[in-house]
Amino acid sequence: MADIPQWLTQPESYDPPRDRDRFLDRSIVSFVTLLSRFRSQSALERDLLWVSPVSKLAAAVLYVVLVSLARQFAFVYLMLAYTAVLLALLPGGEIRRCLTGAIAAAALAYLILLPSALAGSRYSITMIPAKAFICVTLVNILSRTTRWDRLAGALRQVLFPDLFIFVIDITMKYIFLLGEFALQMLYALRLRSVGRNRGKYGSLAGAAGTLFLKSRAMSEELYYAMECRGFTGEYRTARVRPTWRDGVFWGLNAGLVFAYFFLS
């Protein structure tokens, strides 16, 4: 049996000097959060709260308009209850995720409006945080319960031009692809920055610059691939037919519109 080399038997005490690199961790965290959000939505086998995506999208816009226009707390309260019912229909994990952003938005609104409330404006401090909470929750419910490619398809059905949908489709795919690439570069920078690394800021700019160059190369590759498959500049999206569920859903929405006029 070969002897263990001398240097291997000695205990090592290498303690690299600490460096300020919180911005690197923050960047990594924001990329990881983004990518996991993309993963979780593409894992959505079947849309939750199933009505057609175009109904969901149109209803979300309608709700936001109504809530935004409402001047009586009664209607805002009704919408709060409605939002709570929709939330209650979701699985627990989704509820928590929908609520996190909404509570943050409402808290921020409260903080922003606090000085004006202290100066005597009671209306804003009750209405705006509640409205912000409802709107963000409803948009979160829309985006959490619908697969994003179907949402893009729904945009097509509400008269967005084809070119626009095509751009959105590519954007969503490449946020993911480029995002993974960017994350790998950040990990590489993190791993190579042991102890003090003075070139870190330059390297971060390099990582972002490389992302730009990579995006150029990717878009060329994508175009050639599309041309090889006979892309002529026309882009069509499949339509989803409405079902009886959409009928029931719009009946409910009509009730909400009626309530808006009744309560205000």
Next chain:
Amino acid sequence: MHIPDNYLSPVTCAVMTAAMVPVWAFAIKKVKKELPKAKLPQLGIGAALTFLMMMYNVPLPGGTTGHAVGGTLIAILMGPSAACVSVSVALLLQALLFGDGGILSFGANCFNMAFVLPFVGYYLYKFIRERAKSRLGESIGAAAGAYFGIVAASLCAAAEFGIQPILFRDAAGQPLYCPYPLSVSIPAMVIPHLLVAGPVEVLFTALILAFVKKVSPDLAEPLPGKKTRGIWGLLLALICAAPLGLLASGTAWGEWGMDEITALAGYTPGGMADGFRFTALLPDYSVSGMPEVLGYILSAVLGTAVLVIVFKLISGRKKSTAQN
């Protein structure tokens, strides 16, 4: 700077969206003309890039971090029209999928960040680069473009917030949406952008441009295009708009001449007004023995002239060294 829903009235949102429609139409037309059909995928990938640029955190003094918008950078690299389309798509996805920025206020957000920011940034960059053809001139152009692009966008956002209490109040006189008038909203939005977000944007833009130039110089070549003439009009407009800056200090309420605002000024929360001591840091542009507004315009003229002189000197020096 993403304006959420319910801070702006639906009417304001509709107006801002209507204002964006011709801009979008122009941008798409321009992009279709400039980018051959072969480059269509570039729009989508450009939008993805814009989205991701906002994910990079840049260190700030004091141990905190902030993220850049990168609008001017994208405009310099891909042209302002392509930047407009890309940033709009990125903003739409943020509003619809991430709840970041409102759905109704999408038009207003696009106006600030997909129109004002890249166009102001790009044309300022182009203007300076054409007059100061040295490498230094180009860097200064990019830095100035990035800085003033984001400051201009924040000023627009502040104006949108600030007009809410003037225009939309209920019978009891309580503001229905954002309750802060221009005298509060402008310093609250613009000062942090002048002091923090602007420098972050400059750092980010300059470093990445330098990198792209070094690694792939052909990609960072300026896009072909006509010389900028419209910039003079823009400068003139900015000079004329300079007195608006007076609103920020809250001294020009009399001049503004609307009883409503005076009423509102009384309502301005004392704690909030005291909170913005930064205003004291800004130099007072008024000249004694002269109406305040005139003094302001003169200061703006002087400042602009000095900037032009500096850039001409830089480019002149460059030319003479080239001749030698």
